[in-house]
Amino acid sequence: MEKADCIVVGAGPAGAACAISLARKGFETVLLERARQPGEKNVASAVVFTPVLEQIVPEYLQEAPLERKIGDHAFVYLTGEGYGQLRMRFPEHYQQNLAFTVYRSQFDRWFAEKAVEAGAELLPDALVTDLVWDGNRVVGVKVGEEEIRANVVIGADGLHSVVGRKAGLVTDDISRYLLGVKEVLDLSPGVIEERFQLNEGEGACLECVGYPLNDICGATTLYTNRDSISLAVFGWVDLIREKSIDLNERLQMVKEQHLVRNLVGDAPVREYQAHMISDGGRVSLQNLFGNGVLLCGEAGGFVVFYVGISTGMLSGMMAAEAVDRAREKGDYSARGLGSYVSLLQESGLLDSLYDTRRFSNYLVKRGRENFPDFLQRSFDLMGEGLAGEFSFQPRAVPASREFFYNLEENIVPGFMRLPLRSMVKILDPAVRNLKRINARRKLG
Numbered sequence: 001m002e003k004a005d006c007i008v009v010g011a012g013p014a015g016a017a018c019a020i021s022l023a024r025k026g027f028e029t030v031l032l033e034r035a036r037q038p039g040e041k042n043v044a045s046a047v048v049f050t051p052v053l054e055q056i057v058p059e060y061l062q063e064a065p066l067e068r069k070i071g072d073h074a075f076v077y078l079t080g081e082g083y084g085q086l087r088m089r090f091p092e093h094y095q096q097n098l099a100f101t102v103y104r105s106q107f108d109r110w111f112a113e114k115a116v117e118a119g120a121e122l123l124p125d126a127l128v129t130d131l132v133w134d135g136n137r138v139v140g141v142k143v144g145e146e147e148i149r150a151n152v153v154i155g156a157d158g159l160h161s162v163v164g165r166k167a168g169l170v171t172d173d174i175s176r177y178l179l180g181v182k183e184v185l186d187l188s189p190g191v192i193e194e195r196f197q198l199n200e201g202e203g204a205c206l207e208c209v210g211y212p213l214n215d216i217c218g219a220t221t222l223y224t225n226r227d228s229i230s231l232a233v234f235g236w237v238d239l240i241r242e243k244s245i246d247l248n249e250r251l252q253m254v255k256e257q258h259l260v261r262n263l264v265g266d267a268p269v270r271e272y273q274a275h276m277i278s279d280g281g282r283v284s285l286q287n288l289f290g291n292g293v294l295l296c297g298e299a300g301g302f303v304v305f306y307v308g309i310s311t312g313m314l315s316g317m318m319a320a321e322a323v324d325r326a327r328e329k330g331d332y333s334a335r336g337l338g339s340y341v342s343l344l345q346e347s348g349l350l351d352s353l354y355d356t357r358r359f360s361n362y363l364v365k366r367g368r369e370n371f372p373d374f375l376q377r378s379f380d381l382m383g384e385g386l387a388g389e390f391s392f393q394p395r396a397v398p399a400s401r402e403f404f405y406n407l408e409e410n411i412v413p414g415f416m417r418l419p420l421r422s423m424v425k426i427l428d429p430a431v432r433n434l435k436r437i438n439a440r441r442k443l444g
């Protein structure tokens with residue numbers, strides 16, 4: 001191939017969304033994928049939130065390879081054999097088809113096929129190793145010995161983006177990376193529905209913190225597919241390395257934990273994969289584009305609270321729109337592509353990323369040490385509170401006050417501590433008095 005209008009590197013959700021949008025705008029678009037099939041290199045299954053997908057493929061409900069509709073969510077704190085769980089069911093999420101589990105291998109292939117239907121050319125087995133430059137402008141990519149040229153190159157090649165690195169836009173910040181290992185466990189649809197208390201076709205997501213990942217400030221996720229469960233554990237790469245943790249060992253430990261064991265039992269392993277994800281703290285607006293080059297999806301750091309499929313798709317759509325505006329100006333330099341930032345702002349993505357970045361900063365600077373202690377202490381206090389309520393022992397410090405002290409020590413910024421302490425001291429006797437008055441009233 002001599003020259004295309006646009007080259008999109010990576011046929012994941014971001015790259016395919018970008019290629020679909022570009023092709024529909026009439027750009028001659030080449031979508032390059034290193035794997036033999038899109039999705040082949042991606043971790044087993046995931047939850048896709050559908051509002052963005054629906055904008056791109058309105059008929060996705062009839063066509064996409066979807067597993068279970070998700071409307072049940074649980075946030076769980078795990079201890080060795082115990083747990084605390086907040087489970088929520090949102091009937092409207094089921095009615096609105098808000099989210100589905102999907103197998104990435106099937107979903108990515110289907111989604112990339114939509115780019116082909118829109119008119120893009122998909123080239124699998126095409127590993128991009130370098131960029132082609134004309135002065136300080138990117139004018140193409142190298143696939144092995146071959147050069148493919150274009151007016152714009154869009155890097156949608158995931159966390160380890162070759163395009164981002166070679167263009168000098170991305171540098172590694174390992175403190176913002178998480179490593180995940182995932183198993184897909186076979187379980188029949190009926191057993192899944194019984195164990196997770198679901199109606200036919202419905203699905204649940206469990207997001208767990210605590211045991212056995214406290215030392216790497218990690219999390220466990222459990223998603224229901226049609227006839228399998230995706231069980232994954234995550235931890236911060238720098239902590240895993242520093243403490244020489246074997247993450248697979250932790251995955252096996254979590255499978256022995258009371259709640260998880262009761263849900264997955266001894267379901268056989270169908271698939272196992274490991275993958276890295278950034279935590280959404282990577283986006284730097286100045287580094288999303290350069291002369292003749294743009295980044296979208298994971299490559300650009302578009303992850304909101306560890307969710308990257310719909311944010312990737314949205315950034316891909318915005319990148320295509322920015323290229324379209326650059327075409328109108330006849331200018332594919334960084335200046336011509338600059339509308340990308342305002343488009344991201346208008347789409348609402350930047351605000352979500354801003355919140356994620358603040359959370360990420362908090363975790364990196366402070367929360368990684370304090371958060372696990374805070375959770376464990378809160379859990380203990382709840383247990384002690386429940387037990388104490390019925391043991392009728394006098395307690396020197398009320399559990400509520402201890403709870404606030406724990407919150408204050410671990411979470412609350414310094415300047416808010418004094419007012420919070422005073423408030424708790426005032427509220428404590430007030431609550432006790434109210435309880436007393438109420439008890440007297442009830443006793444007549």
Ligand SMILES: Cc1cc2nc3c(=O)[nH]c(=O)nc-3n(C[C@H](O)[C@H](O)[C@H](O)COP(=O)(O)OP(=O)(O)OC[C@H]3O[C@@H](n4cnc5c(N)ncnc54)[C@H](O)[C@@H]3O)c2cc1C
Nearest residue numbers: 010012013014034046047128157158180275297298308309
């Ligand atoms: C264990 C785990 C579970 C997750 N679960 C969820 C979830 O449930 N929901 C959610 O929304 N997000 C989830 N995420 C995050 C999500 O997977 C990513 O944010 C999302 O895949 C990003 O999409 P992308 O298209 O930018 O990148 P990717 O999906 O990584 O796609 C990049 C594509 O580029 C190709 N590529 C890479 N380098 C080259 C190259 N040099 N040349 C050619 N092709 C190349 C790859 O093969 C790949 O197909 C999870 C992540 C992990 C690790």
